[in-house]
Amino acid sequence: MTSCPSCGSFLSVGVRHCSICGARAAVLSPQNLSGPIGPGVLLGGRYRIIASLSAGAMGTVWRGEDERLHGRPCAVKALSVTDLGGLDAAEALAWFDREIEVLSRLRHSAICDVKDAVTDGDHRYLILELIEGHTMAEELVLRGAPGLPPADVLRWGATLGEALAYLHSQQPPIIFRDLKPANIMLRPNGQVVLIDFGIARPFVNAGATAIGTGGYAPPEQYQGLAEPRSDIYGLAATLHHLLTGRDPTVQIPFTFPPLRSLK
Numbered sequence: 001m002t003s004c005p006s007c008g009s010f011l012s013v014g015v016r017h018c019s020i021c022g023a024r025a026a027v028l029s030p031q032n033l034s035g036p037i038g039p040g041v042l043l044g045g046r047y048r049i050i051a052s053l054s055a056g057a058m059g060t061v062w063r064g065e066d067e068r069l070h071g072r073p074c075a076v077k078a079l080s081v082t083d084l085g086g087l088d089a090a091e092a093l094a095w096f097d098r099e100i101e102v103l104s105r106l107r108h109s110a111i112c113d114v115k116d117a118v119t120d121g122d123h124r125y126l127i128l129e130l131i132e133g134h135t136m137a138e139e140l141v142l143r144g145a146p147g148l149p150p151a152d153v154l155r156w157g158a159t160l161g162e163a164l165a166y167l168h169s170q171q172p173p174i175i176f177r178d179l180k181p182a183n184i185m186l187r188p189n190g191q192v193v194l195i196d197f198g199i200a201r202p203f204v205n206a207g208a209t210a211i212g213t214g215g216y217a218p219p220e221q222y223q224g225l226a227e228p229r230s231d232i233y234g235l236a237a238t239l240h241h242l243l244t245g246r247d248p249t250v251q252i253p254f255t256f257p258p259l260r261s262l263k
Helices: 086-104 136-143 150-168 219-223 228-244
Strands: 047-056 059-066 072-080 114-120 123-128 184-186 192-194
Touching: 047 072, 072 086, 086 114, 086 123, 136 184, 136 228, 150 184, 150 192, 150 228
Parallel strands: none
Antiparallel strands: 047 059, 059 072, 072 123, 114 123, 184 192
């Protein structure tokens, strides 16, 4: 399974259009994002692939080691367009190049750091900081009862707010557009990091494709009108989920009952 890049609905691998919102999805299906790599492969004469970490709508991620830096761990995000047609391939490459462009100029402790980019024919690889730990979605499963401790959530929220303020202070501002527990990593030391900038983009006063995850995205984002305040809505929806365990993707859209009413 994968998810629709527009409304967040679950899709079967290979489906070209979302049955809920009609968005085209084939360009983002996992089988098109793996690349000809596997354990033991050396990329760019430098990055040794160790093991698979995850496969999602915006790329397949591998654990690697930087052999020029004595085996320093890294993450390798892979994209292949070999099996795609001309327009789909161009769109996939545009998404991937946008992520490289966005991440390459950011430096913040709560934002995944990009290290390098490797091109090999129809395959491209983004070399990233390896974030040890697990996602906030996994943290909810591990110890949400039903939500997580308010003191922890408030501390994480403050860090995420600072990261968003940093993104929004760029010229032009960068809109993350997909803030949710699955896109937040929790390090073993308790610090949080934003990951998956595949749909982040500079803010311009023009229409755009509706994209994000249903339940966390504000109303204007369904119309392709994301702006810095849209990320604040996403942060609030995420914190509400972390505090209550109430998943907004399976609720009536745009409804967030007061916390005390859910006790």
